[in-house]
Amino acid sequence: MSRRDYLGEFEHIIVLALLRLEDRAYGVTVRQEIELRTQREVSIGAVYATLDRLETKGYVTSHRGEPTPERGGRSKRFFRVTAKGAAAVNRTHHALQRMTEGLGFTWSHA
Amino acid sequence: MEPRVTSQQNFVRPPSLAVWLLNLFALAERADSILGDLLEEFSLLASKSGVASARRWYWRQTIKTVPQLAGVGFRTAPWMTGAAVVGGFLLRKLVAPWVDPSIFAVLERYQVFEHHFSTYRFLASTGLDVGHFITFLCIGFIVAFAAREREMVATMSLGLIYGAIGVAGSVYIVTRTGDDATLWRLTWYFADSLAIVIAGAIVRTHRLAATSHSSNA
Known part of the structure; x- marks a missing residue:
């Protein structure tokens, strides 16, 4: 099994954010969701760089929304997880679970 | 870029130098959504926490985003x-x-x-x-x-x-x-x-x- 079959840490977080946000997932909401849940400041550049990588791998797709005045006439780019992406997040999640089995880990906040 | 009206009815723009820097590095098809996202959050922050705080946030985002955009530019x-x-x-x-x-x-x-x-x-x-x-x-x-x-x-x-x-x-x-x-x-x-x-x-x-x-x- 190649290394590409698993998601990196930030890729994993981004895909989970997309799954949570469903059809409301675009740059602002993804960034805010991650900041809210992980308590770490994330740049929009890091979010887009990772989303571009995930799109290249076929794990997410994107489409443009309508331009809106509050965005200076610029459009949103909405993202959605593909079946391949959902399979990758599952695989990564199970691999992490298997690796932590027997270590006495409690899934509480550090 | 169109000016944004805050709750104080003042036109507030993000720092022009930061916008120019982002435009220098962003790919054309990505620039629209990235600059739109930043403007949306900037406007929200400006009306909630004040313009100075929003501008500091915008600069922080710009400094962190420019290297990422350069990386995407090279990788693609x-x-x-x-x-x-x-x-x-x-x-x-x-x-x-x-x-x-x-x-x-x-x-x-x-x-x-x-x-x-x-x-x-x-x-x-x-x-x-x-x-x-x-x-x-x-x-x-x-x-x-x-x-x-x-x-x-x-x-x-x-x-x-x-x-x-x-x-x-x-x-x-x-x-x-x-x-x-x-x-x-x-x-x-x-x-x-x-x-x-x-x-x-x-x-x-x-x-x-x-x-x-x-x-x-």
């Missing part, structure tokens, strides 16, 4: 960007030996040495450096034109290569000869690197203006 077209950088490097190799002889040929043609010695002294020292600066500027223009949409990544890479060569060469000379007076030449090496990057920024800004003009027409 590594061969084209690499070819532009290598092409620029080879072009400089080809052109550089002609710069000094050309300047001296002009000085001799107009007999500057015989009639205006102080001018000759200036042109034979600082004039040569200016000649090299202009040469690097022209090479930067060519590299930026070749590296479509990745002007800044290509010109900054080439600038860094020349900067590194300048530093390595100067350190080598100083350690071999012990003559640390050559270190001042580093300022000119850095100026040459800066000329390449300036050319990249000029080409990119010109292209953005042309795109914006054609989309408004």
Whole structure:
């Protein structure tokens, strides 16, 4: 099994954010969701760089929304997880679970 | 970019320099959504926490985002960007030996040495450096034109290569000869690197203006 079959840490977080946000997932909401849940400041550049990588791998797709005045006439780019992406997040999640089995880990906040 | 009205009915714009920097590095198809997202959050922050705080946030985002955008630019077209950088490097190799002889040929043609010695002294020292600066500027223009949409990544890479060569060469000379007076030449090496990057920024800004003009027409 190649290394590409698993998601990196930030890729994993981004895909989970997309799954949570469903059809409301675009740059602002993804960034805010991650900041809210992980308590770490994330740049929009890091979010887009990772989303571009995930799109290249076929794990997410994107489409443009309508331009809106509050965005200076610029459009949103909405993202959605593909079946391949959902399979990758599952695989990564199970691999992490298997690796932590027997270590006495409690899934509480550090 | 359209101004935004806050709850205080003031027009608030994000810092123009930060917006310009983001535009320099963002790919055209990504710039719209990235700048739109930042403006949306900036406007929200400005009305909630004040303009100064929103501007600080915008700058923080810009500083963290620019390297990411440069990385995406290179990753999405590594061969084209690499070819532009290598092409620029080879072009400089080809052109550089002609710069000094050309300047001296002009000085001799107009007999500057015989009639205006102080001018000759200036042109034979600082004039040569200016000649090299202009040469690097022209090479930067060519590299930026070749590296479509990745002007800044290509010109900054080439600038860094020349900067590194300048530093390595100067350190080598100083350690071999012990003559640390050559270190001042580093300022000119850095100026040459800066000329390449300036050319990249000029080409990119010109292209953005042309795109914006054609989309408004």
